[in-house]
Structure formats: structure tokens, C-alpha cells
Amino acid sequence: MTPRSSDASISVTSANNAATWYRSKYIGNIMNNIYNKNNNDDDDDSGNDDTYRSINENNTILHRIKQRFNNLDIDVKHLVAYAESLLCTVRNHEQTIYRMNSDLNIMHDRVCHYQERAKTAEQKIEEVIPPETICCICMENPREMVYINCGHLCACLKCERRIDDKCPICRTASRAIRVIYS
Numbered sequence: 001m002t003p004r005s006s007d008a009s010i011s012v013t014s015a016n017n018a019a020t021w022y023r024s025k026y027i028g029n030i031m032n033n034i035y036n037k038n039n040n041d042d043d044d045d046s047g048n049d050d051t052y053r054s055i056n057e058n059n060t061i062l063h064r065i066k067q068r069f070n071n072l073d074i075d076v077k078h079l080v081a082y083a084e085s086l087l088c089t090v091r092n093h094e095q096t097i098y099r100m101n102s103d104l105n106i107m108h109d110r111v112c113h114y115q116e117r118a119k120t121a122e123q124k125i126e127e128v129i130p131p132e133t134i135c136c137i138c139m140e141n142p143r144e145m146v147y148i149n150c151g152h153l154c155a156c157l158k159c160e161r162r163i164d165d166k167c168p169i170c171r172t173a174s175r176a177i178r179v180i181y182s
């Protein structure tokens with residue numbers, strides 16, 4: 001799996017750009033409104049009292065806008081900090097996944113290596129002891145017991161003692177005797 005931190009970086013940059021754009025757009029609109037309002041006030045040719053009232057109103061509006069912007073700025077900073085912490089978490093997870101992947105690859109290589117070794121060992125065993133000379137019951141020890149009624153040489157001593165008095169290959173009732181190789 002390839003680490004992908006670039007997407008999250010783009011998101012943080014986008015959040016900052018969006019905040020800047022919103023600020024400029026919002027301030028622009030508000031300044032236009034105030035400008036239009038002042039022009040209208042000039043047109044109707046009101047007295048000084050009206051002008052002062054208008055200036056006071058505008059000051060109050062500006063003060064509120066400033067407060068709202070301060071609040072917005074704080075919100076944006078929190079959001080950016082949150083996005084950055086998320087990005088950090090994503091990076092940590094990516095590193096963990098990367099490490100786990102390399103561990104997995106190492107383990108996979110080891111498994112392949114041991115499988116190869118097991119295969120080679122099996123081949124060597126078969127070379128040393130051909131399958132047809134191994135006890136047909138335990139598949140481990142060499143065949144050494146021959147069933148005298150059928151003539152099958154098929155079991156080791158240990159297995160012959162564990163089973164009933166019948167040949168394990170043809171099921172003929174028979175006693176078995178041990179064959180000694182010299």
C-alpha cells in the first residue's frame with residue numbers, strides 16, 4: 001500500500017484559502033453596503049443630526065462586524081488546527097500500515113523459505129527410505145512384520161502389536177513374524 005498524505009495536505013491548504021476568500025468577499029460586501037448607505041444619506045440632504053446618527057450607526061455596524069470577524073477567525077483557526085491534527089493521525093496510521101506491510105513481506109519470505117526447506121527434506125527422506133518400505137499404518141518406521149498367511153510385509157513392530165491379528169492390507173487373519181535384515 002502506498003502512503004497518501006498529499007490529499008490531507010491539500011485539504012488544509014484549501015481550508016486556509018476558503019477562509020481568506022470568505023474574509024475578502026464578506027468585507028467587500030459590507031464596505032459596499034456602507035458606501036451605498038452614505039451616498040443615499042448625502043442625496044436626501046438631511047441636517048447635521050442625521051449625519052451624526054448615520055455615522056454612529058455605521059460605527060456600531062462596523063464594531064459588530066469586527067466582532068463577528070474575530071469570532072470567525074477563531075473558528076477558522078480551530079478548524080485548521082483540527083485538520084492538521086487529523087493529518088498527523090493519518091500520517092501515523094500510514095506509517096503503521098507501512099511497517100506492518102514490510103513485516104508481512106518478511107514473514108511471507110520466511111514462510112516460502114521454510115516451505116522450500118520442508119520440500120527438500122521430504123525429498124531427501126524419500127530418497128533414503130522409499131515409500132514402499134515404510135509401515136503402512138504409521139508411515140514412519142520401516143516395514144518389518146510379515147503376515148504369514150498372505151505374505152504381506154507391511155507393518156512395523158510397534159503397529160503390529162497395537163492392531164488385531166489381521167493383515168492391515170488384505171484383512172486376512174494371520175500371525176505376523178518379524179523379518180530381520182542382515
Ligand SMILES: [Zn+2]
Pocket residue numbers: 135136137138139140141155156157158159160
Ligand atoms: Zn508402524
Ligand SMILES: [Zn+2]
Pocket residue numbers: 147150151152167168169170171172
Ligand atoms: Zn495381507
